Amino acid sequence: MTLTALAWLGMMAYAFHILEEYMLDWRDWARNELKLPVEWNDFYVTNGIVVALGIAQAMLAAELPLAAxxxxxxxxxxxxxxxxxxxxxxxxxxxxxxxxxVMFLPLGTATFWTALSNNLVSPAVAVLGLALGGLTLAFPIVMLNIKTKPFFRQA
Incomplete structure (x- = not known):
C-alpha cells in the first residue's frame, strides 16, 4: 500500500475516532479523568482543524512524507x-x-513502516514525524490550560 493510501486511511480513521469521541461523551470523560477544562466548542474547533490537517497531509503525502x-x-x-x-x-x-x-495503532504503525521500508524518509525524519505529532496533540491542550490565565483573557 502506498503512503498516500495510508494517509487517506488515517484521515478516515480520524473521522471515525471523532465520531466515537462525540457519541460517547469524550468531553465529560476528559473533564473527569484528564482534568482538561474542555467545552464542546473546543472539541469542534480542534477536530475541525484535525480534519483540515488530515486532508492536507493526505494530499501532500507523496511529495512531503513528513506530513503523513x-x-x-x-x-x-x-x-x-x-x-x-x-x-x-x-x-x-x-x-x-x-x-x-483498532485503527490508529495499525494505521499509524503501517504508515511509519511504509515510509521507512520504502526509503521515503530517514530514521531521523521518522522521529521528527513523531515529534510533530506530539506537538500537534500538545498545542490545543496547552491552549486549553492557558486561556483562562489573566494575560490571555480578552475580557
Missing part, C-alpha cells in the same frame, strides 16, 4: 497517551479507545 508521518504520529500518540494509558490506569472506558486500538 506527522499525522500518523498524532494518531499514535493520541491513541496511546490520551486513550489507552488512561483506560489502563483507571479501568474507566475512554471514548475513543476503540478506534485508537
Amino acid at each position: 508521518l506527522g499525522f500518523a504520529g498524532l494518531m499514535l500518540i493520541n491513541g496511546i497517551l490520551m486513550h489507552i494509558v488512561p483506560f489502563a490506569r483507571t479501568g474507566r472506558f475512554s471514548p475513543g479507545v476503540f478506534t485508537a486500538v
